[in-house]
Amino acid sequence: MASADTITLHVRRLPGVVPIARAAQDLAAAIESLGARSSDALDRIEVEIEPLDIMAWVASQAPGQRTMFRNREGSLEMASLGCLFAAPSLDDARVQCLLEQEPPIFPRMHEPASPFLVTTCAFETAAPAGAWSAFGAMRVSLPLVEVRRMRTVTTLAVHLNGDASRSIDALRALRQPTSVQRVALRLESDSDPSHWARMVDEALDAISARTLDKVVVARTRRYRAVNPIDPMALLMSLRSAAHDVFQVALEAAPGSSFVSITPERLFKRKGRVVHTEAIAGTCPRGPDLAADAWLASRLLASAKNRLEHDLVLERIKAVLAPWCDQLDAEPTPGIVRLAHVQHLMTGVSARLGDDVRDAALLEALHPTPAVCGTPTEAARAFIASHEADQRGLYAGVVGLVSASRSDFAVGIRCALVHGDQAVAYGGAGIVQGSEADAEWLETARKMESFDAVS
Numbered sequence: 001m002a003s004a005d006t007i008t009l010h011v012r013r014l015p016g017v018v019p020i021a022r023a024a025q026d027l028a029a030a031i032e033s034l035g036a037r038s039s040d041a042l043d044r045i046e047v048e049i050e051p052l053d054i055m056a057w058v059a060s061q062a063p064g065q066r067t068m069f070r071n072r073e074g075s076l077e078m079a080s081l082g083c084l085f086a087a088p089s090l091d092d093a094r095v096q097c098l099l100e101q102e103p104p105i106f107p108r109m110h111e112p113a114s115p116f117l118v119t120t121c122a123f124e125t126a127a128p129a130g131a132w133s134a135f136g137a138m139r140v141s142l143p144l145v146e147v148r149r150m151r152t153v154t155t156l157a158v159h160l161n162g163d164a165s166r167s168i169d170a171l172r173a174l175r176q177p178t179s180v181q182r183v184a185l186r187l188e189s190d191s192d193p194s195h196w197a198r199m200v201d202e203a204l205d206a207i208s209a210r211t212l213d214k215v216v217v218a219r220t221r222r223y224r225a226v227n228p229i230d231p232m233a234l235l236m237s238l239r240s241a242a243h244d245v246f247q248v249a250l251e252a253a254p255g256s257s258f259v260s261i262t263p264e265r266l267f268k269r270k271g272r273v274v275h276t277e278a279i280a281g282t283c284p285r286g287p288d289l290a291a292d293a294w295l296a297s298r299l300l301a302s303a304k305n306r307l308e309h310d311l312v313l314e315r316i317k318a319v320l321a322p323w324c325d326q327l328d329a330e331p332t333p334g335i336v337r338l339a340h341v342q343h344l345m346t347g348v349s350a351r352l353g354d355d356v357r358d359a360a361l362l363e364a365l366h367p368t369p370a371v372c373g374t375p376t377e378a379a380r381a382f383i384a385s386h387e388a389d390q391r392g393l394y395a396g397v398v399g400l401v402s403a404s405r406s407d408f409a410v411g412i413r414c415a416l417v418h419g420d421q422a423v424a425y426g427g428a429g430i431v432q433g434s435e436a437d438a439e440w441l442e443t444a445r446k447m448e449s450f451d452a453v454s
Contacts, residue, residue: 007042007094011103011113014047020057020147021176023047023156028171031164039162042098044115046157048108052177054079054147054154055239055247059180059232062173063254067118067143068232069400070247071407072265075151078116078400082144082170084159089138090119090359090401098142099357102403108153111270114402115159117142120250120258123367123391124384131418132392134252140401144170183225183234185422185453191219191388193440199386200436206382207432214311215373215382217439218427220389221447225420231257234417237453241339246409248398258393259422260414261449263338266365266397268407272352274361276320278313278333280370280429281305281344282442285337296335296342304433309333309344311431312369316348319364324350340448358406362397371395371410371427392416394425415450424450 014026030045037043058068058079070077087095095117103112119140122128127137144167146157160167199217206212235249242261250258267276283299286292299305313329320327333344352361372395373379383391394416399408415422426443428434 007040007097009042009044009098009101009103009115011044011046013106013113014045017048017050020049020052020156020174023049024171024174027156027158028168031158031160031168034164037160037162037164042159042161044103044113044157044159046113046155049147049154049156051149051154052147054149055232055236056180057147057177059230059236060175060178062175063230064251066232066249066251068235068247068249069118069398071268071409072244072246072263076400076407077149078146080118080143080146082166084142084144084161084167086139086141088136088140090140090357090362092140095140099401099403110151112404114404115142116146116148116400116402118250119397119399119401119408120393121362121366121397122393123371123395128390128392130390131256131416131423132390134256135258135393145174180230180233180236183229183237183453185223185225185450187221187451188224188421189222191221195388196440197436200430200434200439202386203382203430204432204434207430212378212382213374214308214369214429214431215379216369216371216395216427216429217383218387218391218394218425219443221424221426221450223415223422223424223450225422228255228420229417229422231259231417234259234415234422234453235261238449241449241452243339244336245338245413248409248411250398255419257417258398258411258414259417260393260398260409260411262409262412262414263336263343264370264410264412266368266399266408266410267361268405269352269358269361270405272354274320274350274352276316276348276365278309278316278346278348278370279336279343280312281309281333282428283342284445285340285342292337292342299335299342299344300333304431305344307433308429308431309346311374313346313348315369315374316365320348320350323356323361323364324352326351340445341442358401362408366397367395368410370429371412373429389423391425395427413446413449422450
């Protein structure tokens, strides 16, 4: 792309509501009609399409640089193919130039047709190594092609800059949705329970010595499939049990992917209003609603779980306060129920100052005590010296960013997919009163969704 000072965003919407195959043809024709384009212009051309199963559509496309993101409420869903450009951070000049330009609102749309930048941030501050290396420490990318649904409107869009040949080729290579074969996983190996017990005991020693208030420790389970695992097909297999969660799949490189069905939001922003939440404190689900309610009441009354939860909430409030003109937190935690576990959750809302950007919030909020611990740097150091596996995007951040809105999920309930193997991660918050056996069972429950893929 051209230098950031000269990038100008142009957004155009084609008329009509058409099937996706016709939409791809119309977009390619529209690009060709533009003729030669300056490298200082970024074009987005979109058209409304007939509703379709977006996840099935992206699962039917050729492997490579595919992404899938569906927010927890189901109000925003986007799949994308290819990459027009990528940057190492949200502070990148090209990224900021795009985020400062607000495109028009088209008929039937409720907000500007802003390009979404797919954003990932690893748990580690240094670039991850090994199987995580393809993801990098942070990556912000603008797709070549995207399918987006916001509320009831679904669009196909293409981005181009200067030479349009890559964008046209991507449109012409699109496939029609087909049936996707389910993924079958078998458990190959589990973590060492003796290592887990030693790690929890040492965490409790650090808490007793007051070098830590809380630390979240994690372990892994390794699964294998008969054939190389398609991350989109794996996400489709997981989504039947993935209610009220973010649904995410990212291909960093052929054969190297990340899949997550996470309940946890780092924050979402619309205009200057930001919403976040504290999710910490866990108990199992019951066999029926009455048992669920009884277990939830015990969770609310648990001093250990309320301590774990309050540490997360207080840090979020302390971090947000300097950036906000107004800050409100729910007075008491509620219960969020997932497929296998229940959590304590408290919502927090704030109005941001005019000059506060997503990059600053992301840096300030991540990682939360819900996935790291407190004090943050002491917890990070404990994790780095005790866990057997690098975390990468586990406990990292995945989200979509635009001029008008952003939505970031925390990468838990997840797996790193490499060839025919999937490595699932599960963590537990250790505070005073934690017990190694109980925390082992909690992490097992958090990975049960992958056990059920068969």
